[in-house]
Amino acid sequence: xxxxxxxxxxxxxxxxxxxxxxxxxxxxxxxxxxxxxxxxxxxxxxxxxxxxxxxxxxxxxxxxxxxxxxxxxxxxxxxxxxxxxxxxxxxxxxxxxxxxxxxxx
Amino acid sequence: xxxxxxxxxxxxxxxxxxxxxxxxxxxxxxxxxxxxxxxxxxxxxxxxxxxxxxxxxxxxxxxxxxxxxxxxxxxxxxxxxxxxxxxxxxxxxxxxxxxxxxxxxxxxxxxxxxxxxxxxxxxxxxxxxxxxxxxxxxxxxxxxxxxxxxxxxxxxxxxxxxxxxxxxxxxxxxxxxxxxxxxxxxxxxxxxxxxxxxxxxxxxxxxxxxxxxxxxxxxxxxxxxxxxxxxxxxxxxxxxxxxxxxxxxxxxxxxxxxxxxxxxxxxxxxxxxxxxxxxxxxxxxxxxxxxxxxxxxxxxxxxxxxxxxxxxxxx
Numbered sequence: 001x002x003x004x005x006x007x008x009x010x011x012x013x014x015x016x017x018x019x020x021x022x023x024x025x026x027x028x029x030x031x032x033x034x035x036x037x038x039x040x041x042x043x044x045x046x047x048x049x050x051x052x053x054x055x056x057x058x059x060x061x062x063x064x065x066x067x068x069x070x071x072x073x074x075x076x077x078x079x080x081x082x083x084x085x086x087x088x089x090x091x092x093x094x095x096x097x098x099x100x101x102x103x104x105x
Numbered sequence: 106x107x108x109x110x111x112x113x114x115x116x117x118x119x120x121x122x123x124x125x126x127x128x129x130x131x132x133x134x135x136x137x138x139x140x141x142x143x144x145x146x147x148x149x150x151x152x153x154x155x156x157x158x159x160x161x162x163x164x165x166x167x168x169x170x171x172x173x174x175x176x177x178x179x180x181x182x183x184x185x186x187x188x189x190x191x192x193x194x195x196x197x198x199x200x201x202x203x204x205x206x207x208x209x210x211x212x213x214x215x216x217x218x219x220x221x222x223x224x225x226x227x228x229x230x231x232x233x234x235x236x237x238x239x240x241x242x243x244x245x246x247x248x249x250x251x252x253x254x255x256x257x258x259x260x261x262x263x264x265x266x267x268x269x270x271x272x273x274x275x276x277x278x279x280x281x282x283x284x285x286x287x288x289x290x291x292x293x294x295x296x297x298x299x300x301x302x303x304x305x306x307x308x309x310x311x312x313x314x315x316x317x318x319x320x321x322x323x324x325x326x327x328x329x330x331x332x333x334x335x336x337x338x339x340x341x342x343x344x345x346x347x348x349x350x351x352x353x354x355x356x357x358x359x360x361x362x363x364x365x366x367x368x369x370x371x372x373x374x375x376x377x378x379x380x381x382x383x384x385x386x387x388x389x390x391x392x393x394x395x396x397x398x399x400x401x402x403x404x405x406x407x408x409x410x411x412x413x414x415x416x417x418x419x420x
Contacts, residue, residue, distance in 0.1 A: 041236055041238070042369075043235055043236050043365075043369070044232065044235070044236035044361065044365075047369075048365050048368075048369055050372075051365075051368045051369050051371070051372035051373075052359075052360070052364070052365060052368040052381075054368075054372060054376065055367075055368040055371050055372065055376070055377075055378065055379035056368075056378075056379060056380065056381065059371065059372075059376035059377050059378055059379075060372075060376055061372075061376055062372035062373065062376065063373070064369075064372070064373070069238045070238050070239075071200075071201055071238050071239070
């Protein structure tokens with residue numbers, strides 16, 4: 001994304017509860033667009049916690065990257081790639097697409 | 106059964122009528138027959154009533170088995186025990202294979218804990234069922250809406266969760282009021298200062314708040330979100346866009362239920378200020394139903410204050 005001229009701030013939200021509200025609100029104020037990414041359903045995890053916080057403080061366009069409320073499968077992680085990540089759109093390129101989509105809004 | 110009173114009897118009435126028409130409908134009880142006021146079902150349809158005793162995980166697995174044979178079981182018990190104690194059975198044996206089990210969860214919310222106290226008050230159930238893929242979730246506002254919800258979802262594909270109460274919840278709607286599955290139910294349209302998305306047995310308070318606000322110069326649109334999942338996203342986005350601010354009202358934790366559903370939708374579709382009314386992520390205590398709900402931040406005044414706050418936050 002840097003090559004495309006998009007500067008992003010990446011924050012590691014290792015504590016979901018209690019959420020670092022200050023960091024999220026500051027990020028929303030200073031960037032204007034938020035993407036969350038987690039190896040979890042988009043329901044009930046980091047994405048939802050952030051969506052809720054933003055709605056209650058600083059409504060901001062948002063995109064949640066994660067498992068889109070569906071059951072998973074079993075697949076192999078090989079040298080060629082991670083089939084599950086690709087299928088569920090959790091790759092870095094999917095993340096970049098999410099950022100671009102969010103910025104358009 | 107000639108008539109029903111309260112959400113539990115409403116389920117039983119609907120189930121009796123369904124069972125009369127179609128031999129696939131069954132009742133699975135975890136020593137919850139009396140709680141469901143469903144003795145008549147057991148008497149009239151003994152071969153369609155299964156009693157597992159106080160064993161909710163077994164009840165859920167038995168229901169999965171029945172559904173896998175083409176039957177349509179209603180497993181009815183306290184919503185916390187069905188969703189928490191039998192969570193994994195619900196997820197792996199009902200939801201994953203997408204079976205036609207209807208989970209009737211009674212005693213939803215703080216109202217529900219009046220007689221039996223903190224262990225029988227449930228405010229996490231919607232969060233649990235909403236996080237499991239493929240479960241339809243309905244939260245009807247009163248007894249006649251519950252009755253209609255059971256009928257409306259009887260032959261839906263896949264698992265359905267129906268949130269019911271203690272039987273003492275207020276009657277809000279006329280018995281003629283329709284229940285249109287999957288669509289927002291418009292209750293009052295005083296104006297566009299803000300939207301109130303309410304569901305379940307606090308509807309009477311939401312209606313009172315909207316009416317009082319109207320008299321005080323704040324004009325809201327009040328919607329009943331009786332279908333939590335799948336959420337009517339189009340309808341929700343339209344209301345959010347039209348009003349520019351929203352308050353959610355539910356007898357559930359502000360995490361995981363209607364409030365979360367609406368903020369998720371707002372974040373994706375139409376970011377606007379939202380305030381949530383519900384249990385503020387604390388364990389409540391036992392007590393008289395209306396007093397409890399007032400004490401834990403779900404009074405009519407709390408709703409009105411939230412509306413004023415969110416209106417002030419509009420740009």
